[in-house]
Amino acid sequence: MNVLFISRYGDSLSLAKRVRDEGHREFFYILDQKASSVGEGIVRRVGREVRVANERGEPSPRNILRLLRDCSPELVVFDMVGLGKVASHIREMGYPVFGAGLWADNAELDRAYGYKLMKAAGIKTPPTYVFGKGEYEKAIEFVKREGKRFVYKPSGNLPVGHTYVARGVDDMVEMLRLWKSEAEFELQEYIDGVEVSCELWWNGFSSFLHNITMEEKRFMEGNIGPNIGCAGNVVKAVSKKHRIVSEGVGRMERLLRKTSYRGPLDLNSIVNEDGLFGLEFTARFGYDAVQALLELYKGSLTRLLFSIATGSSPEEELTGDCSIAVRLSIPPYPHSDDAVKGIPILGVEDEKHIWFGDAMKREGKYVSAGADGCVCSVTARGENVRECRRRAYRTVSNLIIPQVQYRRDIGTRFTEDFALLRKLQYL
Numbered sequence: 001m002n003v004l005f006i007s008r009y010g011d012s013l014s015l016a017k018r019v020r021d022e023g024h025r026e027f028f029y030i031l032d033q034k035a036s037s038v039g040e041g042i043v044r045r046v047g048r049e050v051r052v053a054n055e056r057g058e059p060s061p062r063n064i065l066r067l068l069r070d071c072s073p074e075l076v077v078f079d080m081v082g083l084g085k086v087a088s089h090i091r092e093m094g095y096p097v098f099g100a101g102l103w104a105d106n107a108e109l110d111r112a113y114g115y116k117l118m119k120a121a122g123i124k125t126p127p128t129y130v131f132g133k134g135e136y137e138k139a140i141e142f143v144k145r146e147g148k149r150f151v152y153k154p155s156g157n158l159p160v161g162h163t164y165v166a167r168g169v170d171d172m173v174e175m176l177r178l179w180k181s182e183a184e185f186e187l188q189e190y191i192d193g194v195e196v197s198c199e200l201w202w203n204g205f206s207s208f209l210h211n212i213t214m215e216e217k218r219f220m221e222g223n224i225g226p227n228i229g230c231a232g233n234v235v236k237a238v239s240k241k242h243r244i245v246s247e248g249v250g251r252m253e254r255l256l257r258k259t260s261y262r263g264p265l266d267l268n269s270i271v272n273e274d275g276l277f278g279l280e281f282t283a284r285f286g287y288d289a290v291q292a293l294l295e296l297y298k299g300s301l302t303r304l305l306f307s308i309a310t311g312s313s314p315e316e317e318l319t320g321d322c323s324i325a326v327r328l329s330i331p332p333y334p335h336s337d338d339a340v341k342g343i344p345i346l347g348v349e350d351e352k353h354i355w356f357g358d359a360m361k362r363e364g365k366y367v368s369a370g371a372d373g374c375v376c377s378v379t380a381r382g383e384n385v386r387e388c389r390r391r392a393y394r395t396v397s398n399l400i401i402p403q404v405q406y407r408r409d410i411g412t413r414f415t416e417d418f419a420l421l422r423k424l425q426y427l
Contacts, residue, residue, distance in 0.1 A: 004073035010038030012079030014355035018301045027071040035371040041361025059086045081108045096309040099263035104283035111155045121251040123278040127189040136180040149190040193272030194417045198249050204311045211237050213289045221409045228334045232326045232410030235292040237318035244426040247276045262309050288325040288377040291355040295323035295381040323381045324388035329405045333373030341370025346400035385414045
C-alpha cells in the first residue's frame with residue numbers, strides 16, 4: 001500500500017517508519033522548512049519543492065495535485081491540526097484520509113467552539129470566561145474582582161508554554177500583563193482532581209481503541225519547569241462502558257456522525273467527586289501518547305490507519321496491559337530556535353521501542369535533525385506500571401545521546417490516580 005504522510009513539522013516520522021517496516025511504501029511530506037531534514041535517510045521524503053499550503057493553512061490545489069500524482073497514495077495521513085482545509089480538499093477528491101479536517105481544526109484550536117461542542121454533547125465544563133482579541137486589561141480587572149484561581153489558555157495553535165495555571169490572583173495578573181497581545185484567550189476556573197485524558201478512534205460510524213492517558217506536562221521532575229505539553233505518559237485501554245468514556249468523550253459520537261472526520265479524538269478532563277469536567281479536545285495523534293498506545297496494539301499500524309479512514313473495523317483490540325512513553329530531548333529544548341543538527345543517537349538496538357522525532361540518518365547512523373530537539377521517545381509495555389517503568393528506563397540507559405534530557409519519574413503517580421478513578425467509579 002502507498003501511504004502519504006502530510007506533516008507540518010515532521011511529528012509522525014516514527015509512524016511513517018513503522019509503516020515502512022511493515023513492508024508498505026511510505027511517502028513523507030513536511031511543510032515547514034525548519035524541519036526539512038527530519039526523516040532523511042529513515043523514510044522516503046517527497047515534495048521538497050512543493051508547498052501544499054501557505055502559512056495560514058490555505059491549500060494550493062495545483063501543488064496538492066502534483067504531490068498526489070507523484071505518490072499515488074491509497075491512504076493519506078495527517079499528523080497535526082492546522083491543515084484542515086488541505087485534508088478536506090484531498091478527502092473531496094476521493095482519497096481515504098486519516099486525521100485532520102476543518103472540524104478537527106476548530107474543535108482543537110478554537111477553544112470557544114470546543115466548549116460549545118462539549119455543551120452540545122452534554123459534557124460538563126469548569127466555569128470558563130472567553131475574552132476577545134487584546135482584552136487583557138478587562139481580564140486583569142476580572143481576576144482582581146473575582147479573587148479566584150484561574151487557568152489562562154490562549155486560542156490557536158500556540159506553544160503550550162503560554163498556558164498558565166495560576167497559584168493565585170497576583171501571579172495571574174502579572175502573567176496577563178506579560179502576555180498581553182491581540183490574541184483571543186480564556187480564563188477558566190481552576191478545579192482540583194485527577195487530570196486524565198480519554199481517547200477514542202472514530203471511523204465515521206463507530207468508535208474504537210478507547211484508552212486513557214495520564215500525562216506529565218512539565219519539563220522537569222516533580223512537575224516544575226515550563227509546560228512542554230508532554231514529557232511522558234502512561235496509557236491503558238478502557239471499556240466503552242466505563243464512565244470515563246460514557247460521561248466524557250463518548251458523548252461526542254452523536255456529533256461526530258455529522259462530520260467527515262476520521263481519526264483520534266481525545267478529551268482532556270478533570271475528575272473529582274463532583275463529576276467529570278472537560279477541558280479541551282485533541283483531534284489528532286497525541287504525542288507521545290500514540291507511541292505508548294501502539295505498544296498495546298498488536299495488529300498492523302498500516303491496516304489500522306486504513307480501516308479507520310475507510311469506515312472499517314480495526315482487526316485487533318488493545319491488550320489489557322499498561323504502556324509508558326518517556327520523551328528524550330537535547331538542549332536548547334524546550335527552546336527550539338537554535339536546535340542542533342548532528343548530535344549522535346547511539347545505542348539503538350531494539351528500534352521497536354524507540355520512536356524517532358527530530359532525527360535523521362547520516363552515513364547510516366542516527367543523529368538529530370535540528371528541528372526542535374525532541375529526538376525520540378522510548379516506550380514499553382507491562383502488566384503494571386512498575387514493569388513498564390523498569391523496561392522503558394532500561395532502554396533509555398542503553399542509549400547514548402550527548403546532553404540528553406528526560407524525566408525519571410514518568411508513571412510514578414499513575415497507580416494512585418488510577419485507584420482514585422476506580423474509587424470514584426469512573427473505571
